[in-house]
Amino acid sequence: MIKRVEVNYRGIFQKMLGKYIGSDIVQIATRMGKVAFSNGRYSDAPERNGIPCKYFAFVSPDLSEEELEAECGAKLDIDEADVSIVVDDTMVKGVEPWGWHGVRPINEKVREKGCLLVVSRHPHDHLLQFIGKKPYSYRLATLEGGASLAGLWVYKDDLTRERVLGALAAVDPGIIAIEAVEAYLLDKTKDARRAQAAREAYEATLRRTRIVTPEEGIDWPHEVPILPKWHEFEETGVVVRSVPRGFQLGPRGQARNDAFKRGTTKTHRPVVRFDLCIKCTLCWLDCPDECFDPTDDGLFDVDYEVCVGCHKCAAVCPIPECIVMVDELKFTDDKSPWEAYTKSPQAYIEWAELKKGKERIAYPHVTGQGVNITEGTTVPPKVAAV
Numbered sequence: 025m026i027k028r029v030e031v032n033y034r035g036i037f038q039k040m041l042g043k044y045i046g047s048d049i050v051q052i053a054t055r056m057g058k059v060a061f062s063n064g065r066y067s068d069a070p071e072r073n074g075i076p077c078k079y080f081a082f083v084s085p086d087l088s089e090e091e092l093e094a095e096c097g098a099k100l101d102i103d104e105a106d107v108s109i110v111v112d113d114t115m116v117k118g119v120e121p122w123g124w125h126g127v128r129p130i131n132e133k134v135r136e137k138g139c140l141l142v143v144s145r146h147p148h149d150h151l152l153q154f155i156g157k158k159p160y161s162y163r164l165a166t167l168e169g170g171a172s173l174a175g176l177w178v179y180k181d182d183l184t185r186e187r188v189l190g191a192l193a194a195v196d197p198g199i200i201a202i203e204a205v206e207a208y209l210l211d212k213t214k215d216a217r218r219a220q221a222a223r224e225a226y227e228a229t230l231r232r233t234r235i236v237t238p239e240e241g242i243d244w245p246h247e248v249p250i251l252p253k254w255h256e257f258e259e260t261g262v263v264v265r266s267v268p269r270g271f272q273l274g275p276r277g278q279a280r281n282d283a284f285k286r287g288t289t290k291t292h293r294p295v296v297r298f299d300l301c302i303k304c305t306l307c308w309l310d311c312p313d314e315c316f317d318p319t320d321d322g323l324f325d326v327d328y329e330v331c332v333g334c335h336k337c338a339a340v341c342p343i344p345e346c347i348v349m350v351d352e353l354k355f356t357d358d359k360s361p362w363e364a365y366t367k368s369p370q371a372y373i374e375w376a377e378l379k380k381g382k383e384r385i386a387y388p389h390v391t392g393q394g395v396n397i398t399e400g401t402t403v404p405p406k407v408a409a410v
């Protein structure tokens with residue numbers, strides 16, 4: 025028997041977290057007398073900021089190392105997962121990896137009666153409005169917490185790692201048992217707080233796991249390409265279409281690669297108060313992914329299909345409250361915000377303020393000091409009321 029776990033994480037920001045969880049599973053299972061190994065999906069390397077990536081862990085109580093390696097070692101992706109762990113809940117909107125296999129449902133690999141374990145502060149029903157339907161029942165578990173983002177290659181030691189291990193023991197004790205998790209953490213760190221965090225997550229996850237039936241979830245809106253088998257490769261191999269060479273400023277701005285949009289890379293998206301914009305062009309100039317489109321009225325529309333949520337535009341915009349980064353799970357579509365604004369400025373501003381809420385989020389990515397949350401203000405509209 026083989027138990028398969030995948031850890032879905034955001035490239036670079038959560039790389040160490042994903043890797044540690046995979047390696048911990050192996051060490052805990054080994055201490056339980058099982059055979060295990062962990063590896064990353066090689067097509068995810070080199071990683072790009074925020075790109076959805078995977079680590080895998082395979083555990084068997086009865087196979088030899090060689091047999092387990094032969095079964096699981098040389099595959100691009102996992103065939104099916106007993107548990108699919110997601111350490112940033114915005115990935116429930118779909119994952120589009122660096123090696124481009126299309127925008128795929130986060131629960132794609134979860135087997136019947138398996139479990140999708142999501143670190144999230146959102147309730148199950150909220151997550152399910154983004155997750156694709158499965159033809160069978162499976163379980164959805166949530167572990168209360170936010171995306172543990174700290175910085176480039178920086179591991180944020182906020183106990184997410186330990187809590188995920190505890191939660192994994194709750195949803196599938198056939199992989200690792202909570203007692204073994206506690207003993208491992210105590211032996212390894214001599215820190216009772218870490219074992220306690222795992223135990224508390226274990227107890228909480230038992231209460232926060234529920235069955236998802238085939239009727240629940242959404243009809244998947246993205247085309248999921250069927251990857252060719254190796255014997256179907258053409259002489260030139262399989263390639264992602266590239267942006268045509270040469271710089272050409274089209275009527276709406278930039279040249280982009282339609283074949284690889286990367287919108288699933290973002291944890292937050294910029295909400296723009298167009299009425300406050302002074303048309304300084306900084307967001308348009310500084311966005312590393314060329315997401316801003318100049319409009320005829322001198323404003324800059326955002327293409328959310330290509331925005332990767334890097335926070336740069338919000339950091340450079342000189343006008344307070346003009347660009348604010350907001351939790352991606354507050355949005356259900358990628359429609360043009362500028363079109364909504366021009367249709368009804370008042371309604372758009374009210375909508376934007378509702379989405380912005382009170383919290384203002386900033387990640388000092390380079391320092392790796394974690395998230396800064398401050399309280400925002402509501403700036404009155406600068407358009408005439410109608």
Ligand code: SF4
Nearest residue numbers: 311331332334335337
């Ligand atoms: S967050 Fe702003 S700067 Fe970053 S990719 Fe999105 S639109 Fe561009």
Ligand code: SF4
Nearest residue numbers: 301302304305307341
């Ligand atoms: S940076 Fe802010 S003020 Fe400047 S053009 Fe962009 S939205 Fe407008």
